[in-house]
Amino acid sequence: METLGKDFFGQAGWTHRGFPVQLDRSRNGTSSGGPLPERARLGAPPNRKRWLSANTRLGLGLLLSLSVLAACSGSGEPDPARPNVVLVLVDDLGWMDLGCQGSSFYETPRIDALAADGTRFTQAYSNCPVCSPSRAALMSGQNPGRVGFTGHITAIGRHRYPEDGTIVPPNDFMHLRHEVVTLAEALREAGYISASIGKWHLGDEPYWPRAQGFDTNVAGHTHGSPSSYFFPYQKPEQTWNPDMPNLDLSESAEGEYLTDRLTDEALAFIDANQHRQFFLYLSHYAVHTPLQAPQDLIGKYQAKIAAGASGKSAVYAAMVETVDHSVGRVLDKLQELEIDERTVIVIASDNGGLDSVTENAPLRAGKGHLYEGGIRVPLIVRWPGHTVPGGLVHEPVTNADLYPFVTRLAGLDADRFPAPDGRDIGRLIESGAWELRDLIWYYPHYSPQARSPGAAILSGGYKLIEFYDPPSVELYHLDDDIGEERDLAARMPRKAEELRSLLNTWIDENVPIRHTSNRRDGDASP
Numbered sequence: 001m002e003t004l005g006k007d008f009f010g011q012a013g014w015t016h017r018g019f020p021v022q023l024d025r026s027r028n029g030t031s032s033g034g035p036l037p038e039r040a041r042l043g044a045p046p047n048r049k050r051w052l053s054a055n056t057r058l059g060l061g062l063l064l065s066l067s068v069l070a071a072c073s074g075s076g077e078p079d080p081a082r083p084n085v086v087l088v089l090v091d092d093l094g095w096m097d098l099g100c101q102g103s104s105f106y107e108t109p110r111i112d113a114l115a116a117d118g119t120r121f122t123q124a125y126s127n128c129p130v131c132s133p134s135r136a137a138l139m140s141g142q143n144p145g146r147v148g149f150t151g152h153i154t155a156i157g158r159h160r161y162p163e164d165g166t167i168v169p170p171n172d173f174m175h176l177r178h179e180v181v182t183l184a185e186a187l188r189e190a191g192y193i194s195a196s197i198g199k200w201h202l203g204d205e206p207y208w209p210r211a212q213g214f215d216t217n218v219a220g221h222t223h224g225s226p227s228s229y230f231f232p233y234q235k236p237e238q239t240w241n242p243d244m245p246n247l248d249l250s251e252s253a254e255g256e257y258l259t260d261r262l263t264d265e266a267l268a269f270i271d272a273n274q275h276r277q278f279f280l281y282l283s284h285y286a287v288h289t290p291l292q293a294p295q296d297l298i299g300k301y302q303a304k305i306a307a308g309a310s311g312k313s314a315v316y317a318a319m320v321e322t323v324d325h326s327v328g329r330v331l332d333k334l335q336e337l338e339i340d341e342r343t344v345i346v347i348a349s350d351n352g353g354l355d356s357v358t359e360n361a362p363l364r365a366g367k368g369h370l371y372e373g374g375i376r377v378p379l380i381v382r383w384p385g386h387t388v389p390g391g392l393v394h395e396p397v398t399n400a401d402l403y404p405f406v407t408r409l410a411g412l413d414a415d416r417f418p419a420p421d422g423r424d425i426g427r428l429i430e431s432g433a434w435e436l437r438d439l440i441w442y443y444p445h446y447s448p449q450a451r452s453p454g455a456a457i458l459s460g461g462y463k464l465i466e467f468y469d470p471p472s473v474e475l476y477h478l479d480d481d482i483g484e485e486r487d488l489a490a491r492m493p494r495k496a497e498e499l500r501s502l503l504n505t506w507i508d509e510n511v512p513i514r515h516t517s518n519r520r521d522g523d524a525s526p
């Protein structure tokens with residue numbers, strides 16, 4: 001496949017090969033190291049949001065309905081037809097990391113109760129097996145490939161990849177471009193106030209939440225993890241110590257734990273905005289590494305393991321439980337303020353569980369892989385008046401589907417806030433009406449975990465993974481092989497070729513910044 005050279009995004013003068021970023025071709029490591037190098041900044045001026053440009057945004061404010069404007073004015077109670085939205089994104093939460101998902105090791109009573117009170121999606125996916133691109137999809141309703149952000153941001157900036165690999169990963173943007181209308185920007189148009197509390201990981205400071213439609217950013221920065229989960233959230237012996245923006249530590253004390261502190265911030269935001277419509281994006285750094293948790297909780301899981309429970313890490317389990325506490329505190333606050341009935345809650349994860357610390361079985365592999373363990377994630381929605389207690393949805397959905405759902409909740413017109421790769425999951429909750437569609441993953445990067453670039457398609461119950469290094473395809477029928485143990489590619493070559501063709505046609509037509517061959521003969525085909 002050929003890499004598009006210019007103007008795919010309408011940015012005059014931009015070329016892929018002209019991207020002045022130094023690629024690091026070392027084999028070793030991807031997520032630790034020294035300070036960030038100066039990075040290229042493309043497109044819009046870096047310090048000012050150039051949002052709502054282009055035709056889709058022309059005159060948008062004037063087109064808002066009077067009811068929306070009334071809600072914006074702050075007069076009276078918020079329109080109950082347009083609920084608050086609390087989106088709790090748990091970093092790296094694996095498919096089996098919750099009691100309601102079937103785990104007997106992890107203790108997550110509050111999330112389990114939420115699932116019992118709402119709808120649980122049994123085949124939900126992140127749009128990428130690693131953080132940043134997955135979050136780009138969540139915020140945009142678009143496939144990471146479509147927005148030119150397919151690899152995650154590391155502590156050194158860009159991914160490393162092997163010098164002798166078969167492909168050169170795309171020189172992607174490594175930020176969510178300002179031209180993309182984020183969920184927060186859309187909701188701002190509907191009069192919502194919004195806060196991003198916790199992990200962001202969608203670019204350097206010019207692309208942090210305040211520049212992407214959020215009114216508040218607490219602790220969101222360029223990177224994907226804190227140096228430490230404990231106050232002061234830094235490790236003096238480490239050179240890489242990102243500050244936590246707007247996290248006032250003047251009254252903090254030793255032992256303060258980040259997940260609890262972010263929850264404090266979330267509750268303060270809810271308190272302050274209880275009389276208006278709000279969007280709370282509570283994006284926990286947990287349960288991503290570094291593995292750190294309160295000692296009493298760790299001891300509890302150490303005892304469980306000692307007593308014979310099957311669990312890989314007591315510390316990780318303790319981190320999962322801190323997130324459950326957080327969700328419980330948010331639920332209690334909503335109830336205390338009597339706004340729970342006009343608040344939609346979503347619990348989601350940005351990629352599969354890290355399989356060195358958690359058990360994803362029956363899924364294969366974990367974070368960083370295109371197998372189910374890397375992309376299949378928990379998704380729970382409570383939508384008062386709509387979700388039925390204990391509801392289950394088995395249709396495949398992705399986090400990009402949250403964009404059209406949430407914008408619809410806010411009363412926004414889908415024509416003006418399109419989500420080309422998302423579909424409103426509210427339809428599934430309300431009526432079950434859903435047409436089958438193909439899902440696509442494009443992840444041509446050497447992840448730290450899998451080091452196996454590739455792409456995948458889920459179509460009609462069959463999943464084909466095309467690996468780029470070395471080139472190969474695998475075909476699974478997920479409906480009767482959720483563990484991807486029986487590769488059908490050799491037995492069903494026509495089906496494999498059909499899906500491979502669909503996959504690559506989609507990539508060719510929709511992904512502007514693609515990988516290239518690393519072969520020296522100049523052949524650009526993977």
Ligand SMILES: [Ca+2]
Pocket residue numbers: 091092130131288350351
């Ligand atoms: Ca993640």
